[in-house]
Amino acid sequence: MAITRSKPKMGIKERYASMTRDLGWETSYQPMDKVFPYDKFEGIKIHDWDAWVDPFRLTMDAYWKYQSEKERKLYAVIDSFAQNNGQMGITDARYLNAIKLFITGVSPLEYAAHRGFAFAGRHFRGVGMRVASQMQSIDELRHAQTQLHAMSHYNKFFGGMHSSHLMYDRVWYLSVPKSYFDDAMTAGPFEFLTAISFSFEYVLTNLLFVPFMSGAAHNGDMATVTFGFSAQSDESRHMTLGIEIIKFMLEQDEANLPIVQRWIDKWFWRGYRLLALVSMMMDYMLPKRVMSWREAWEIYFEEAGTALFEDLSRYGLKMPKYYEVANWEKDHLSHQVWSTFYNYAGATAFHTWMPNDNEMEWLRDKYPDSFEKHYQPRFEHFIKEQKKGNRFFNNTLPMLCQTCQIPFIFTEPGDPTTTCFRETHYKGNRYNFCSDGCKDIFEQEPEKYIQAWLPVYQIYQGNCGGKEIEDVLRWYNFNLGEDNGEYLDSPDYDLWTQWKESQSRAV
Amino acid sequence: MALDIKTTIIKPKRHTYSHIAERLGSDRPASRYEEASFDVEPTSNFHYRPVWDPRFEIYDTARTKIQMEDWYVLTDPRQFYYGTYTINRNKMFEAAETQLNFVETRGLLANLTEADRTLVQKIILPLRHYEWGANMNNVQITRFGSGTIVTQATAFNAMDRLGLAQLICRIGLAFDAALADTDSSCLHATRAQWTDDELWQPLRKALEDSFVVEDWFELFVAQNFIMDNFVYQFVYTQFDDMLIEKGITSISLMTEIFRKYRADSSRWVNAVLKRAISENEENKKQIAEWVADWSKQVTPAVKALALYIQPEQADKAVQICEEAVQKHITAIGL
Numbered sequence: 141m142a143i144t145r146s147k148p149k150m151g152i153k154e155r156y157a158s159m160t161r162d163l164g165w166e167t168s169y170q171p172m173d174k175v176f177p178y179d180k181f182e183g184i185k186i187h188d189w190d191a192w193v194d195p196f197r198l199t200m201d202a203y204w205k206y207q208s209e210k211e212r213k214l215y216a217v218i219d220s221f222a223q224n225n226g227q228m229g230i231t232d233a234r235y236l237n238a239i240k241l242f243i244t245g246v247s248p249l250e251y252a253a254h255r256g257f258a259f260a261g262r263h264f265r266g267v268g269m270r271v272a273s274q275m276q277s278i279d280e281l282r283h284a285q286t287q288l289h290a291m292s293h294y295n296k297f298f299g300g301m302h303s304s305h306l307m308y309d310r311v312w313y314l315s316v317p318k319s320y321f322d323d324a325m326t327a328g329p330f331e332f333l334t335a336i337s338f339s340f341e342y343v344l345t346n347l348l349f350v351p352f353m354s355g356a357a358h359n360g361d362m363a364t365v366t367f368g369f370s371a372q373s374d375e376s377r378h379m380t381l382g383i384e385i386i387k388f389m390l391e392q393d394e395a396n397l398p399i400v401q402r403w404i405d406k407w408f409w410r411g412y413r414l415l416a417l418v419s420m421m422m423d424y425m426l427p428k429r430v431m432s433w434r435e436a437w438e439i440y441f442e443e444a445g446t447a448l449f450e451d452l453s454r455y456g457l458k459m460p461k462y463y464e465v466a467n468w469e470k471d472h473l474s475h476q477v478w479s480t481f482y483n484y485a486g487a488t489a490f491h492t493w494m495p496n497d498n499e500m501e502w503l504r505d506k507y508p509d510s511f512e513k514h515y516q517p518r519f520e521h522f523i524k525e526q527k528k529g530n531r532f533f534n535n536t537l538p539m540l541c542q543t544c545q546i547p548f549i550f551t552e553p554g555d556p557t558t559t560c561f562r563e564t565h566y567k568g569n570r571y572n573f574c575s576d577g578c579k580d581i582f583e584q585e586p587e588k589y590i591q592a593w594l595p596v597y598q599i600y601q602g603n604c605g606g607k608e609i610e611d612v613l614r615w616y617n618f619n620l621g622e623d624n625g626e627y628l629d630s631p632d633y634d635l636w637t638q639w640k641e642s643q644s645r646a647v
Numbered sequence: 648m649a650l651d652i653k654t655t656i657i658k659p660k661r662h663t664y665s666h667i668a669e670r671l672g673s674d675r676p677a678s679r680y681e682e683a684s685f686d687v688e689p690t691s692n693f694h695y696r697p698v699w700d701p702r703f704e705i706y707d708t709a710r711t712k713i714q715m716e717d718w719y720v721l722t723d724p725r726q727f728y729y730g731t732y733t734i735n736r737n738k739m740f741e742a743a744e745t746q747l748n749f750v751e752t753r754g755l756l757a758n759l760t761e762a763d764r765t766l767v768q769k770i771i772l773p774l775r776h777y778e779w780g781a782n783m784n785n786v787q788i789t790r791f792g793s794g795t796i797v798t799q800a801t802a803f804n805a806m807d808r809l810g811l812a813q814l815i816c817r818i819g820l821a822f823d824a825a826l827a828d829t830d831s832s833c834l835h836a837t838r839a840q841w842t843d844d845e846l847w848q849p850l851r852k853a854l855e856d857s858f859v860v861e862d863w864f865e866l867f868v869a870q871n872f873i874m875d876n877f878v879y880q881f882v883y884t885q886f887d888d889m890l891i892e893k894g895i896t897s898i899s900l901m902t903e904i905f906r907k908y909r910a911d912s913s914r915w916v917n918a919v920l921k922r923a924i925s926e927n928e929e930n931k932k933q934i935a936e937w938v939a940d941w942s943k944q945v946t947p948a949v950k951a952l953a954l955y956i957q958p959e960q961a962d963k964a965v966q967i968c969e970e971a972v973q974k975h976i977t978a979i980g981l
Contacts, residue, residue: 150820150832158820158834159813163779165842169855178699200810201740208737211730225657251687251795255706258790258802262783271809274786278802282729285683288664292682296659303665305686315694322694325705593692617665639657 156197161190164267176265182328184400185393189266192388195380196272203275207282210370214286217366222293228643231359232427233298233636234627237490239291239364240300241421242352244489245317247287248308252321253336254280260329269388272381276337279374286370290363298632300489303617307489310604311616312595313417313481315545319592320414324407326588331403333385339407342382343448345375346440347415351422354430390455397456406584408460409577413544419474420481423503424495432506437470462577465553471510472556475503479518480549483534487609489618491627494523514556531626535609537596542571542589543578550574566590670719683728685719687795708793711864713923713930718794720926721919725911732803739911740810743904747817755897756825763890764822767898768833770886770952772819773841775834777878778812780854781805784870791863800915804871807908818901846955850878850948853941864923865937871916872979873941876972879909881949884971885964886956913975920979935981942972 150158167175179186220226230236257277261270288304295301308314324335340348353368355361389396419433431439441463449459482492495503500519503511525532538547552558562573566586573579582589598604605615618624622631661668663677666686671677693705703710708718715721727735750756759767785805792798819834826833841847853874860866883905890898924931949968953961 150823155820158832159816162816162834162838163775163812165776165838167855167858168842169852170859175855175858181699199813200806201744201813203806204733204737204740204810208734211733215730225655228657248689252689254802255688255790255798258786258798261805262786262790267779270786274782274805274809277786277789278729278806281799281802282733284687285729288682288687289679292663295664296661297657298660301664302661305689306666309689309691315692318689318692319694322705326695326697326699328699588695588698591695593694598692 152197156194156199159199160194160271161267164265172265176263178263179265179329182330182399184330184389184396186266186389187392189264189268191392192266192268193384194268194272195384196275196377198275198377206373210373211282211286214366214370215289218286218290218293218363221290221363221366226362227294227297228639229360229362233632234425234491234493235355235359235361235427236294236298236632237300237492237627238352238355238421238425239294239361240298240490241417241425242364243287243291243301244304244307244311245314245417246349246352247284247291247304248314249317249321250280250287251284252325254278254284256321256325256332256336259325260332263329269385273333276374276378276381279378282374283367283371286367290367293363297635299619299623299630300491302619302623306617310595311489312599313484313488313546315593315595316417317414319545320410323410323588330385330389333382334389334400334403335407335410337378337382338386339404339411340382341375341378343408343441343445344411344415345379346444347436348411348418349375351418351430351436355421355426358428358430359426386452386457387455390452390457394456401457402584404457405461406581409462409466409575409581410544412466413546413574413578416473416477416546420477423474423506424478424492424499429502433474434470434506437467442467461580462575465575465577468553469550471507472514472551475507475511475515476549476551479515479522480547482522483532484538485625486533486535487613487624489616489623491625491630491632493627494519494526510556526626531629537599539572540594540596541574541578542592542594543573543581544575545592545594546574548572548574678726679730680723680726680728684722684796684799688793688798706793710791711793711862712933713862713864715793715923715926715930719796721794721797721922723796723800723915724918725915727800727803729799736803736807736810739904739907740814743814743901744817746900746903747814747821750897750900751821751824754825755900756822759895759897763893763895766956767890767895768819768822769840769846770882770956771898771902772815772833772837773844773847774878774882775812775815775819775837776841777850777854778808778815780858781870781875782808782812784857784866788863788867792867797919800919801867801871804912804915807912811905811908814904821901846951849951850874850945853944853948856944857941864934867916868920868934868937869941871912872920872975873938873972874945875909875912875916876975877942877945877949877968879905880971881952881964881968883909885967886952889956917975917979924980931981934979938976938981942969 166172173180254277257273257280261274261277264270264273291301308318324332327335353365356364356368386400389400422430422433422436446459449457478492481488482494485492500516504516522532540547548559548561550560552560560575562576562579564571564573564579564583571582571590573582595604599612605611610620613620613624627633662674663671663682667677667681668674670685671681688706690706696704756764782805785801785808788801789798789805792801816834819832819837823832841851857866857869857874860869883902887899887902920934924934946965946969950961950965953964957964
C-alpha cells in the first residue's frame with residue numbers, strides 16, 4: 141500500500157481562507173441586499189470585503205482547544221475558592237461593593253455584547269468579519285456566565301448581588317450602562333463595532349474592565365482576578381478586532397472618514413461618562429487602591445490614547461471631541477460621583493461610606509489641586525453629621541441627563557463650583573444635558589434619544605412600583621436595610637466584623 | 648472509614664441568586680447551568696428601538712408567532728453553558744481529528760477508485776457551504792430569539808456548524824494530500840458546484856430562502872429540524888451506508904463526527920420543539936405548518952442527490968429518508 145503525502149497544496153493563509161471566507165457565496169435565489177439588509181444604510185462604503193485582514197486565523201478546533209483549557213483551570217479555581225471560604229481572604233468587606241457594581245452594571249454588558257456581536261456576526265456580508273464577530277459573541281457569553289459563577293459564592297454571604305438581571309432593567313443608576321449598550325445595539329453593525337470593539341474595548345478597556353480586575357488582585361479576590369486573567373487573551377483578540385475594523389473602514393473609502401469620526405466622537409464621550417462609575421470605584425471603593433483615577437486617566441488616555449490617535453492621524457482621524465473636558469475633569473470626577481452616591485445610599489444596591497483618615501490623606505496626596513479645597517470640607521461635614529447620628533440621605537429624585545442618564549452632578553469645565561447644565565429644544569419639548577458632549581450626541585439623533593427610558597421620570601409617571609420611594613425600592617427587588625444604605629450600618633459590615641473577631645480570637 | 652477533613656463551615660445567607668430561587672421554588676443550591684442561563688436576557692425598559700428595524704424592541708417576543716408563557720422552559724437536555732459546551736466540543740473535535748489523521752496516515756483515500764472519489768467529493772465537499780448557511784441561520788436566531796436558554800444553545804449550534812464546515816474543508820485537504828499528482832485543491836471547485844451545478848440548486852434555494860425568513864422560530868424549524876434532518880439522514884446515514892456496502896469505510900471514519908453531532912443536537916432540537924408544541928394548540932398548528940412547508944422545500948433537494956447517486960434507487964432512497972424524518976416529527980408530538 142502506498143502512503144502518499146504530497147507537499148501541502150495550500151499555505152497557512154490560503155488554508156485559513158478556505159476554511160472561512162471561501163465558505164460564503166453570492167446568493168442568487170434571494171438578492172444579497174435582502175440576505176444582508178443592514179450593512180449599507182449607515183453610509184459606510186465597502187468596495188472589497190476580502191481586503192479585511194483576519195486578525196487571528198483561529199479555526200474552531202483551535203478555538204475550542206484553547207478555550208476549554210482555560211475553562212477547566214478557571215472552574216478549578218472557582219471551586220477551590222468556594223471550598224476554602226475565599227471570601228474571608230479579601231482585604232475588607234467594603235471591597236465587595238465594587239463587585240456589586242460589577243455584577244449589576246458590567247456583567248449584563250458582557251451579555252449584551254454577546255447578542256450584539258451575534259447581530260454583527262450575521263449581518264455583515266463579508267465572511268471574515270462575521271467569523272471574527274461570532275467568536276467574540278461567544279466569548280462575551282463566556283464572560284457573562286463565568287462572572288455569574290465566580291461571584292455566586294459572594295452572593296451567598298453578602299447583599300446587593302442577588303438580582304443583577306432585574307436590577308439592570310430597573311434600577312436608576314444602572315440605566316447609565318444599560319442605555320449605553322442599548323444605544324450601541326440599536327445602531328447599525330458598523331457603528332456597533334466602532335462603539336464596542338474600538339471605543340469600548342480598544343480605547344477604554346484599561347479604564348473599565350482592567351481596573352476591576354486589578355482591584356480584585358489588590359484586594360485578595362481570587363475568584364474575580366482569576367476570571368480576569370482567564371479573559372485576558374479573549375480581550376486581546378477583541379481589541380485587535382476593534383483596531384482592525386477602524387482601519388478597514390478608513391482604508392475602503394475616504395467618504396467613510398467623517399462618519400467614523402462622528403461615531404468616535406460620540407462613543408468616546410458616551411464611554412467616558414460610563415467610566416464615571418469606575419472612577420469612584422477606583423478612588424473610594426477599593427480598600428487597597430491600585431492607582432488613582434487621575435493616574436489611570438493620564439496613563440491610559442492622555443498618553444496611550446494620544447499616541448493611538450497620532451498613529452491614526454494618517455487616516456485623517458482626529459482626537460475625539462471634548463477630550464480636553466475629560467482631561468480637566470480627572471481631578472474632580474470620582475469625588476463628585478462618590479458624594480452623589482453617598483447622598484443616594486438609600487436607593488443603591490451597594491453601600492457607601494466616608495473615607496477614613498488614611499484614605500483622606502491618600503486622596504489629598506493623589507489630588508493635590510482639588511481634593512482638599514473642594515471635596516474634603518464636604519466630606520468632613522458628612523462625617524461630623526454622621527457621628528451625631530445624622531447620616532445624610534438625600535430623599536429627593538434628581539433630574540437626569542437625557543443622553544448619559546447621570547444626574548446633574550458634574551461642574552462646568554474649569555469651574556468646580558458651578559453645576560454644568562445644557563439644554564436644547566426639540567419638537568416643542570425641552571431636553572436637559574450634563575455636558576456639551578451629551579447635548580451634541582442628542583442633537584445628532586434626536587429621534588433616538590427622545591425615546592430614552594429615564595428612571596426618575598418613569599418613577600414620577602408611576603411606572604416603577606408605586607408612589608413612595610420604598611415602593612420603588614421593592615420593585616427594584618432590594619432587600620431593604622440589607623442591600624442599600626450606609627456601610628457601617630449594614631449586615632455586610634456586621635458579618636465581616638464578626639468573622640474577623642472570631643479569627644483573632646482563634647489566634 | 649471515610650476520610651474526614653475538618654473545614655470551617657460558614658452558614659450562607661442564601662444559596663443562589665433570587666431569580667433562580669424563585670424558579671426552583673426554594674432557595675437551594677442551583678446548578679451552574681441554571682445560574683448561567685435563567686433570566687439573563689433583559690426583558691423590559693429598553694431605551695431605544697433599533698434604528699434598522701423600529702417595529703421591534705431590542706429583545707422582542709413579537710418576533711415570532713410562537714407564544715410561550717415562559718421561554719425558559721425550553722431547556723437544553725445537554726445542559727450546555729459555555730464551559731461545558733466548550734469542553735465537550737473540544738473532545739468531540741479532537742476525536743474527529745484523530746480519525747482524520749488515521750485515514751490520512753494510513754493512506755486510506757488512495758484506495759478509492761476515481762469514480763468513487765469523484766462521487767464522494769461531489770456529495771460531501773459542497774456541504775461545507777450548507778454548514779455555513781446553517782451557521783448563518785443559527786447566528787440570526789441567537790440575536791433575535793427569546794430567552795437566553797434558547798439563544799445560548801443556538802449560539803453554540805452556530806459555532807458547531809462553523810466547526811463542521813471547517814471539518815469538511817479538512818476532508819477536502821485530506822483528498823488533496825492523497826493525490827500527489829494534482830496541483831490544485833479539490834476544494835476550489837466546490838463553490839462553483841454549489842452555486843452552478845444542478846445537483847445542488849434545490850438545496851441552495853431552500854437555504855437561501857431560509858436566510859430571509861423573518862420569524863426566528865420558523866427559521867429554527869426550517870434549519871435545525873427539517874433541513875438538517877433530511878440532509879444528515881440522507882448524506883451521513885444513507886449515502887454512508889451505501890459506501891460501506893461498497894466496502895468503502897474511510898469516508899465513514901471521516902464523517903463519524905457528523906452523526907455524533909446530529910445525535911447530540913437532535914436531543915436538544917427535539918426537546919425544544921416538543922415543549923413548544925405542548926404549550927398550546929396554536930403553537931402546535933403553526934409548527935406543523937412550518938414542518939410541512941419546509942419538508943416540501945427540501946424534499947426536491949434530497950431527490951436531486953438521490954438521482955445523481957443511484958437513479959434507479961432514487962425513489963426508494965427518498966422514501967427511506969422521509970420515513971426517518973417522520974420519526975422525528977412523531978417524536979416531537981406532531
